[in-house]
Each structure stands twice: as structure tokens, then as C-alpha cells.
Amino acid sequence: MILVVGGAGYVGSHLVKELVTEEDVVVLDNLSTGFEHLIDSQATFIKGNLGDRDILNKIFTEYPIKAVMHFAANSLVGESVTNPYKYYENNVGATLTLLKAMVDHNVKNFIFSSTAATYGIPHVDLIDETQPNNPINPYGKTKLMVEQILADFASAYQMNYIVLRYFNVAGAHQSGTIGESHDPETHLIPIILQHLLGQREQISVFGTDYDTPDGTCIRDYIHATDLAKAHILALHALLNDTQKNKIYNLGNGNGFSVREVIETCEKVTNKKAKIEFVERREGDPAKLVASSDKVQAELGWTPQFNLTQIIESAWNWHNK
Ligand code: UDP
Numbered sequence: 392m393i394l395v396v397g398g399a400g401y402v403g404s405h406l407v408k409e410l411v412t413e414e415d416v417v418v419l420d421n422l423s424t425g426f427e428h429l430i431d432s433q434a435t436f437i438k439g440n441l442g443d444r445d446i447l448n449k450i451f452t453e454y455p456i457k458a459v460m461h462f463a464a465n466s467l468v469g470e471s472v473t474n475p476y477k478y479y480e481n482n483v484g485a486t487l488t489l490l491k492a493m494v495d496h497n498v499k500n501f502i503f504s505s506t507a508a509t510y511g512i513p514h515v516d517l518i519d520e521t522q523p524n525n526p527i528n529p530y531g532k533t534k535l536m537v538e539q540i541l542a543d544f545a546s547a548y549q550m551n552y553i554v555l556r557y558f559n560v561a562g563a564h565q566s567g568t569i570g571e572s573h574d575p576e577t578h579l580i581p582i583i584l585q586h587l588l589g590q591r592e593q594i595s596v597f598g599t600d601y602d603t604p605d606g607t608c609i610r611d612y613i614h615a616t617d618l619a620k621a622h623i624l625a626l627h628a629l630l631n632d633t634q635k636n637k638i639y640n641l642g643n644g645n646g647f648s649v650r651e652v653i654e655t656c657e658k659v660t661n662k663k664a665k666i667e668f669v670e671r672r673e674g675d676p677a678k679l680v681a682s683s684d685k686v687q688a689e690l691g692w693t694p695q696f697n698l699t700q701i702i703e704s705a706w707n708w709h710n711k
Contacts, residue, residue, distance in 0.1 A: 398420055460626070510522050538638065558613055
């Protein structure tokens with residue numbers, strides 16, 4: 392049985408959908424940003440905080456949990472700058488409580504959702520895991536802190552972990568039943584699609600003077616289902632003891648500018664977007680593109696969805 396913390400969120404719910412086909416799953420989620428209807432009906436749902444030691448004791452006593460997958464974090468860069476306490480308390484403090492409960496109940500396997508924000512401003516075109524960590528906002532710092540805690544827990548308490556550093560997750564499940572839904576929405580692809588559905592006046596493009604071919608920021612977009620599949624491979628690796636205590640980037644290895652993403656959305660939907668060009672958004676590096684060579688070589692992961700397919704799946708979900 393696997394405990395998925397944050398299984399009602401956008402990425403967590405995509406993982407649960409894949410995982411229930413091979414494992415019994417318990418989801419712990421406080422529904423602060425997730426939705427109960429996103430959780431696959433085959434999973435057992437417990438509403439609560441990951442920092443609640445009583446709930447954790449109950450779960451680890453009641454269920455034979457062999458691994459924990461942790462998706463429950465606050466993840467808005469801007470909010471982390473204005474409200475760092477929330478981020479350190481939830482992303483670091485509560486996670487530490489979860490990890491201590493695992494140690495006390497002898498649960499050894501942990502898969503952690505981390506982020507490309509740990510790299511800060513990169514100095515290379517393709518970021519691999521040997522690049523230095525220098526996060527430029529509290530969100531990235533909280534994720535890096537947990538990675539550091541995990542390394543210490545591995546050597547002191549024999550915890551086995553795999554860290555997955557996400558680039559830009561997008562897209563929706565092919566069933567059309569789950570997809571990306573944040574309130575407020577800040578992410579580029581859902582914002583464009585909401586505009587093309589008539590739910591927003593226009594799209595604001597943040598900055599046109601970046602050092603990129605068209606002046607707008609370049610990102611590496613990866614489908615939520617591809618990401619979920621990487622988590623399943625990471626789980627197999629931990630349970631079969633073929634890999635442990637590793638950090639992997641998860642991206643498609645292709646960069647697309649904000650303008651290119653908007654054009655692809657226009658093509659997929661056959662609609663024309665109204666765009667305004669505004670100032671840069673604070674904390675945005677010009678270009679973030681992953682080298683995923685390591686995860687491909689060591690876990691045998693290959694992404695299946697390109698940008699057009701990611702947008703098609705998201706459009707299918709938004710239309711519903
Ligand atoms: N972006 C934009 N307008 C928006 C939302 C995002 O121009 O309304 C840009 C943003 O500045 C970044 C890229 O789109 O360069 C992806 O942003 P998103 O918030 O989706 O993901 P992030 O890269 O911040 O994780």
C-alpha cells in the first residue's frame with residue numbers, strides 16, 4: 392500500500408490515476424488547493440494535514456504503507472516571496488513531521504516532488520543535475536531544504552528516496568476527467584485556454600526583452616501523465632532496490648517561448664488570442680530547459696507527449 396500525500400492536487404491526482412492500477416493507495420490531502428473529485432475512486436481518501444502527527448500515526452499504524460509519495464506543497468513563486476512563513480511552515484516544517492513519522496514507523500521509501508526552481512538562474516542551455524543549486528525565491532529554497540534533509544535522513548536513518556525536479560507541468564488526463572485547475576490560475580497554458588474560451592479578456596505576456604530569439608521566456612513543458620509515469624518508475628526502482636537516493640530532472644528537453652506556446656494554442660483551438668505585452672514578472676529566468684538524460688538512462692523513462700499533444704489534452708479538459 393502506498394501513501395500519496397497531496398493526491399487531490401493537479402499532479403498528485405494524475406499519479407493516483409496511474410498508481411491505482413497496480414497498488415492499493417491511501418491519499419492524505421487537506422483540500423487546501425486540491426479537490427476531492429480529482430481523486431480516483433479506487434483510492435482511500437483521508438482528509439487532513441501532512442503535519443498532523445496524530446493523523447500520520449493513525450495512517451502508519453492502520454495501513455501497511457511501504458512507500459510515501461509527497462505532492463502536498465504550496466508552489467506559487469510570487470506568494471512565497473510575500474508570505475515566506477507559509478512556505479517554510481508547510482513545505483519544510485510539515486514535511487519534516489511527515490519524515491519523522493516515517494522514521495518512527497519504519498517506513499523507508501520516499502518520493503519527493505521538487506522543482507527546477509532549485510537551480511535559480513541557469514548558466515547553460517540544457518540543465519542537468521550537476522548544475523549548481525542557487526534558488527532565487529523562498530519556494531525554490533524550501534524544496535532544496537527538503538532535498539538536503541532527505542540526504543541526511545538517508546545516511547542517519549537509512550531512508551531511501553528519489554527526488555524528481557519538475558520543469559513546467561501541463562496537460563490533462565486522456566480520460567478528460569482530471570486536469571489543471573488552480574484558484575487563482577497563474578500558469579501560462581490554462582490562462583491562454585481560459586482566454587480562448589472567453590473566460591478572460593486577454594493574455595498578458597510578461598516581458599519581451601529577454602535574451603531569447605523572440606524576447607519572451609522559454610520553458611520546458613511536460614505532460615502530467617508523463618510525470619506520473621516517472622513517479623511509478625521511481626517507485627519500482629525504490630521497491631526493487633535498483634536506484635535510491637537519486638535526484639532526477641523531469642522535462643521534455645525542448646524549450647518553447649511564451650509566444651510559441653500562444654501560437655500552438657491558437658493552432659490547436661483554431662482561435663485567435665488577444666495579447667498585451669507587459670513588464671517582466673519578478674523571479675522569471677529567461678530560459679529553463681531540462682536535460683532528462685539521467686532519468687531516461689537510470690529509470691528508463693521517456694516522455695510521450697509533445698507540446699501540441701499537451702495543449703490538445705488541456706483543451707479537451709477545459710472544454711468540459
Ligand atoms: N507567463 C506569461 N503570462 C501569464 C502567465 C505566465 O507571460 O499570464 C509566462 C511566465 O512569465 C513564464 C512562462 O509564461 O515565462 C511560464 O509561466 P508559468 O507561470 O506557467 O510557469 P513557471 O515557469 O513560472 O513555473
